[in-house]
Amino acid sequence: MRRPPPQTLIALLLTAIWGLGLGIVHLRGDIPFIDGAEATLTNLRNTLGGSRKPPDLVTIVAIDDETSRVAGHYPLPRAMLAKIIDAIGALQPKAIALDVLLVDAADEAGDAALEQSLKRTNVVLAAAGIFPESHQQVVVDSKEPLVRVPSALQFLEPQSRFAAVASYGIVNVQTDKTGTPRFVPMLFRNGERIVPSLSLRVFSRATGEQATVISDHVKVGSHSILTDNGYLVPLSFYGPRGTIRTVSASAALNGRLPEEAIRDHIVVVGATVTGGGDVFPTPFDPVLPGVEVISTSITHLLAGDGLVRDQGVRFIDLYFAVGLPLLVVGLLSWRRNTIGLAMVLGVILVWAAINVAAFKHGIWLSAALPIAATAPPALISGATQLWLGRRQAKRFAEQSERLQHIQAPGLAEHLARDPGLLATPVHQEAAIVFIDINGFTSLSEAIGPAAVRELLNGFFNLVDEEVTACGGAINSFMGDGAMILFGLPQPKPDDPAKAADCCVRLAARMRRWLGTLPDDVASRIGFKIGAHFGTIVASRLGGGDRQQITATGDTVNVASRLMEVAASNHVEIALSDDLLLAAGTDSMPFKQGRLEGPIETSLRGRTGSLTVWLWRS
Template identity: 60%
Template sequence: MSGKALQTLIALVVAGIWGAGLGLAHLRGDMWFIDRVEATMTDLRTVIRGQKPAPDVVTIVAIDDEAVSQTGSYPPARAKLAELIDAIAALKPKVIGVDTLLIDPGPAEGDQRLVQSLAKAPVVLAAAAVFPQGQQRTQNDAADPLSGVPDAERFLLPLPAFGDVAATGVVNVSTDRNGTPRLVPMLFKSGGDIEASFPLRVVSIAKGVEPAVEPGRLLLGDEIIRTDIGQGLPLSFYGTRGSISTISAADVLAGKLSRESIENRIVVIGTTVTGGGDVFPTPFDPVLPGVEVVSTAITHLMSGGALIRDHTVRLVDAGFAAALPVILVSLLAWRRNAIGLIAALCVVLAWFALNLAAFFNGVWLSAAVPLVAAIPPALAFGATQLWIGRRRAQHFAEQSKLLQQVQAPGLGNWLARNPDFLAAPVRQDAAVVFVDLSGFTGLSETLGPNATRELLNGFYQLVDEEVAASSGSITSFMGDGAMILFGLPASRPDDALNAAHCCVGLCGRTRAWLDALPEAVSSRIGFKVGAHFGTIVASRLGSGTRQQITATGDTVNVASRLMEVAASNGAELALSEEILRAAGENADPFKSGVLRGPLETRIRGRAGSIAIWLWRGKASDSARGQIEISK
């Protein structure tokens, strides 16, 4: 398995384990640490869905500012509450819910008056559950219908006199970390006691059925209510305050009450007075009265419309949590570029569209769990690939730099931009220069490998600098010499002149370099240079895995042999009539030395003779004497 494949496999395994772990925690309801993210995403989806009309099954009788002003007290006196219930009961509601705690005794006359009123109609009184540290703690067991039901320290129940004539229901709701009521638990327990919630008790009386409890759902007769962990009913808010039909208690006490608003309906009496404190923030209203929250739950139980999030929905969430990070990492590994990133983004957008569509249809799929499962592995994999890519790019840069040290920089750059360069041989005019150290082989036998290497490196450096300054290309270093081309990657009019500059510069630099060496070394070696101009065959030679750019042909052979001519005639440089003519017979480079010729000279291995010129620098003229030319 390649390194890249192994990296991808490890990333996929880690992403799958991470996602599956979060999905399992979500099934158990242990994702409190992302509760705020889910709350924000749920608010966003709710706002996008928009407000909707509430089914007309509940009427709220609000103890508002006007009612408190009229009665003169808050909370209202028991006698006034009894009067309010009497007026409502006279119009035959299905059930009256009183969303206010009656746990403390009041004036005996008022309490007695209220007991008499409670007996005139089906009434459900509010109770409250008290939890340790004020938090509802649940434990989930999918096989136990009462698993996860909020376990209270105790219940605050209405006074026994009231409880004897009316039913009770717990009004607690379950809020998220933003304080928004997301769920209304349908059942509460304390020790061995089980209490129904206020909405469930109201609806069971209104429907005339006793609720049955099963894992993940409640049965109200033939109707199935799908619930979340702890038998919680998810809320789907209708809009701002007043979305559920609301009447002021002041109007009821004043006799301004129509039969249509009460008869055969559920009526909930609750507080909306300013400063009453019983308010909650929701996506549509930052101060929605608590009575409207419980009335929303009652409406859901009566007419449907609650969000659905049960064990099955959580299983779907867990599936997305396990699959989404694997898919994203796979796409990023499939195309480690913009295509892979766009494909991953499309998958996320498709998932979000599916999530939004499900929410609009009343299915509460988690938005936070799959995102938290998918984003960290995708970011980690992407960051790792970016880091590896940068390391690889750095490695390639170092390799390219090394290649430029081995291959001619100009040719290497050209080949990088034009990969088909010299894929087929090319015939063209070029100037060819050879330079070589004489006597070096014998010297190297006594110097040893390290000293020989240092000596050659010094020579190669000066050759490289002179060639680069003259716009030439070193096609190869050959032992103690080099082959240089002027005319690649393309021929130029000044190739011959550039070669002339290079030849003279090489002679001067090499002479100075030799003079700087210890006498024991410099006295044993010299140098020679040959140059010719003509047609060459440039090509890439070698196998499919290793190729080198080089030039072949008669021009190359003549230039190489001209080094022998220079050496045999005591000159530093031997150049052909062709390169001198192409560079210009009065070329400036040669004015720094003595140029003699033309001389007809035979070249070893070649029929006939050619006209050549010999050159040496003025600095070496007195030391080496006059040139003797053999014809």
């Protein structure tokens, strides 16, 4: 298995550190710059889950517009509150929660009537905490559990005459960045004093059990209430206002309370009157009454159907914060193509499905934390890989361009399309042209290496231009000469004609080029061209690390020897009868000069004779 490159290992290490750092901070509490995203994503998951029917455990007796009309004004007189509580108490509910602050004194008769009603019924009153800022702070770095509960500057408690006959609890809820009530604290602190929430106090009174605070949760009798940092219980709303059964308080005043909605239920009395001000935005309702928020919390405690977000869930969040970005970055590094992106998308969809499914089953896994842990490393890693990929592509392009300059033009393109080109030798027809500079060796000794290089560059350039124009391939430059092929990678019917045209064009170009050279140079050199058509063996030569496409066989040797025939006969081109016949005896290129022959000649190193034609301009 191939070892990952160093940059991939570094990217994975930095990704793990980033995710682990976020996860550790998340264990201690919410992260401010992630809170807003988590709030939005939580509302989205609530909406995706849709409304659901709440358990039939809690009934709201609402001080609504009708009740206010009957009373003549709002807030209601204390005597009228007493009548409502008496009417509810007569139907024997498990407990009554009065979500109305009784901080100030009213008329004596009304307060006395309410005090007597509180004595006769199982009522829990509402108190409120005043906090230094809207978001209640939770200390999470202390090993003492009770130090971690929300700390209030002051408690607004019921008047002492009411507090003496009824218990009370703090009614505050904790909102997120969107203003949505997200948690109900079970406990509140003011200095050394700890006060339970209204929801916890009602639950305790309804079950007849005492609440016990443990290091990471609250226990009421045999019921364990799993809590988040600071003994917070998450809220999961059932739907818009009215989803929890709501009865107008005016029904209590006129004796029409439905007994089935009150008996053995917990009854929460609170205001829903227009302009009352106690409303909150939720995923299902932009103005959900506060009394329904409290009722939702109490229902969660009774039914155990709320969201679970405790330290165990936060540890799962940590694992996702480390594992998801590692997996995404690893896949992006492993597969830098469409398959890799598809796999990354698949991983993200699986994670999203797990997250939504867990939320639907009451487990609040963070959605924003894994996204925050994954997005920056993935983007940085992707951008880095894109930059490295472009550098590599640029390097490959430069190498390819250099290869085009060295390898036969056109063959590199065929090799890119067919990496197995000529891996097995093939016999095929081809036209071979050789060109060489006469007298170059003696000239090079006289003019020096710099002038030799400049001279050869001019020669190579003109050969390359003419061969490319004729559709041939330069197989190789050999010192002061070149070998040219017509018929690779596939032979064509017009290869001989193209080779003949190339011979004449090269001769004309060489004459013009020689005319541009200094007289002392041009007078010492000339050129010769040999061309032949026949069967060649086309193949790759060389080892695994260095290979060259070339042609071998008698046809190649004959074309090379024909240059000697041209030189000995003081002509520019010597070509075989085979090439002339294949190109056509009326081949237009050769009409530009004088074609002589045929002659029979012997070639060095080859037995027998060969029919040859000579051409001069």
